[in-house]
Amino acid sequence: MNSATSRFNAGDRVRVKFEDRPGHIRTPWYIRGKTGWIEKAYGDFLNPESLAYGRDGLPKKTLYLVAFNQRDIFSEAEGSQDKVLVDIYDHWLEPVA
Amino acid sequence: MADTWTDAHGHEHPKHELSHYAKRIYAIRALLIEKGVLTDKDIQCQIDYQEARSPANGAKLVARAWTDPAFKERFISDPKAACAEMGIDATAINEFVVLENTEKVRHMVVCTLCSCYPRPILGRPPDWYKSFNYRQRAVADPRGVMREFGLELPDDVEVRVHDSTADIRYIVLPLRPGGTESWSADELEKLVNRDSMIGVMDALSAIPA
Amino acid sequence: MARGHHDVGGLPGAGAIDVTEHQLSDWEILADAVNQALGARGIKRTDEMRRAREEMDSAAYHDMTYYERWIASIEAILIEKKILTMEEIEDKLAEFESKWGEP
Numbered sequence: 001m002n003s004a005t006s007r008f009n010a011g012d013r014v015r016v017k018f019e020d021r022p023g024h025i026r027t028p029w030y031i032r033g034k035t036g037w038i039e040k041a042y043g044d045f046l047n048p049e050s051l052a053y054g055r056d057g058l059p060k061k062t063l064y065l066v067a068f069n070q071r072d073i074f075s076e077a078e079g080s081q082d083k084v085l086v087d088i089y090d091h092w093l094e095p096v097a
Numbered sequence: 098m099a100d101t102w103t104d105a106h107g108h109e110h111p112k113h114e115l116s117h118y119a120k121r122i123y124a125i126r127a128l129l130i131e132k133g134v135l136t137d138k139d140i141q142c143q144i145d146y147q148e149a150r151s152p153a154n155g156a157k158l159v160a161r162a163w164t165d166p167a168f169k170e171r172f173i174s175d176p177k178a179a180c181a182e183m184g185i186d187a188t189a190i191n192e193f194v195v196l197e198n199t200e201k202v203r204h205m206v207v208c209t210l211c212s213c214y215p216r217p218i219l220g221r222p223p224d225w226y227k228s229f230n231y232r233q234r235a236v237a238d239p240r241g242v243m244r245e246f247g248l249e250l251p252d253d254v255e256v257r258v259h260d261s262t263a264d265i266r267y268i269v270l271p272l273r274p275g276g277t278e279s280w281s282a283d284e285l286e287k288l289v290n291r292d293s294m295i296g297v298m299d300a301l302s303a304i305p306a
Numbered sequence: 307m308a309r310g311h312h313d314v315g316g317l318p319g320a321g322a323i324d325v326t327e328h329q330l331s332d333w334e335i336l337a338d339a340v341n342q343a344l345g346a347r348g349i350k351r352t353d354e355m356r357r358a359r360e361e362m363d364s365a366a367y368h369d370m371t372y373y374e375r376w377i378a379s380i381e382a383i384l385i386e387k388k389i390l391t392m393e394e395i396e397d398k399l400a401e402f403e404s405k406w407g408e409p
Contacts, residue, residue: 020308024357026262028209029309030236030316042192045264052357054387063263070258074237074316081255084236087263100406105329112406118374119333121381124398126340128390135343143339143346209315211356212372221330221338225323227372233320245323260315 006041006062013037013096014066016088024052027092031084035096036068039085047089062090150220152291154185155268158218159294160285163273173197173270180218189217191264196257196296198272203250205243205258205296206267207235215266219291226295236260246298269296276303311364312356334373341376350383358382 008014018033026048041064046057070082101109102119112120129135158180162169172179173195180187187193193215196204208214209232214222225231234242239258240250250256259267271293277285280303288301330338344350358379359367367375384390 024353024360025310026210028260028262028315029313030209042263042265045191048263048353048356051351051353054351054354063265065265067257070236070239070256077237078240078252079250079254079256080252082239083255083257084260085257086260087265089263102332104331113403115333116374118370118377118381119331120399120403121395122333122337122340122377123402124395125377125381125384125390126336127402128394128398129340129344129384132389134349134389135340135347139343139347140336140339143342144335147335147338147342207315210312211359223325223327224372225325225327228324229314229368230320230323233314233317234323235315237316242323 006064007090008038008041008064008093008095010038010040014064014093015096016066017092017094019092023049025049027088028086030073031066031068031086031088034068034073036066036072039065039067041065042087045089064088064090064093066093147216147221150217152219152289152294153286154180155215155219155291155294156286156289157183157282158185158268159270159289159300160282162270163277163285164282169270176268185218187217190215190266192266193218194265194267195270196259196267197270198296198299200272201253202255202257203243203248203296203299204267204269205235205239205256206261206269207232207258208261209233209236210260210262213261213266215268218266218268219294223291243297246292248298269294271296271300274300274303310360311362311367312360330373337373337376337380341380344380344384349389350380350387354383355379358386 013035014037015035016027016031016033041062043063044060045063047061051057066086066088068084070077070079070084073084100112102112102115103109130137158172162172176193176195177187177190198204212222212227214226236258239256243250261267274288290301292298293300345352359375362378381395385392
């Protein structure tokens, strides 16, 4: 299940790109531009942005489980330890120093 | 083909009462069969497949995991294989992940972008799971949602909300209710309700309220 | 571009969760089964269906019920793939409606 060529490792801090482009995007708006960390790499999957238009979905993209402190996204959130976790494709993530 | 359609309560209505899109599926079905794109059997197979899927499958898996620690490990590390062991067909799920609740951690699952759900295991999702209200609030206000389902958690319990945006399908392994040490898996199954496997509440209590 | 009408995570103004459930009507079961059958035959992918719903008119998207949206996206994708035409669907529907009687 793991990709041998993952760009990121568990624990790496990442930022979700703040892009606003057309097409079938599976990166929800509420995390765009937000910083979290990699929980794990799920392996490589066909790209839904391509599949959605009848294309072959290649090249495959690594899918990551990315965790965020809930309060980093929703500042009024009730739980101080709560997390939001989203499955995000590699090309939507950039490293954070 | 009848001129009536049957509603949720088993009442028949004339088809001309259907809404615009509801009517169209009959036309689309007929054309697809006429053109050989689908057969009647294809469609019936799907109806039958879906009929056989329900939260009872999930309840069996959870109850066994509660009573059999080795199975629980297999269920968490390779859920599809664990399903196959129990005669539950999870092959339609691309990737299947089990989220184990503990005293200090609770998980909740949503698909904010549409309504992704582990249908091969749990059957169709409830209407509320597909609603805008749930999809909007689950990531921003999970504790408020849980509260509506009767679950109040202290701040030192971590809530982890999973937004299933890709091919991973999540199911929550709820905490085993207290006071059930002597219960068999069959008895425990009754406590594992669908909503506890979505994560908006814990499993049912052993003691009636 | 801005956020799509389907991309609702975290949007404010949501109300209480209505836990009323409905058993599916015939036509909803049929919509579900046709959708799954088309997928099983490799005719369309779930990603295409999602995209079709995202491209729908926003007002319509919010007004329609869940399975109405599925039917609309099944229709849109079948027409896009030139498996059916709008004209064929309209003609077949008219044929059925004349059998079903006037509303």
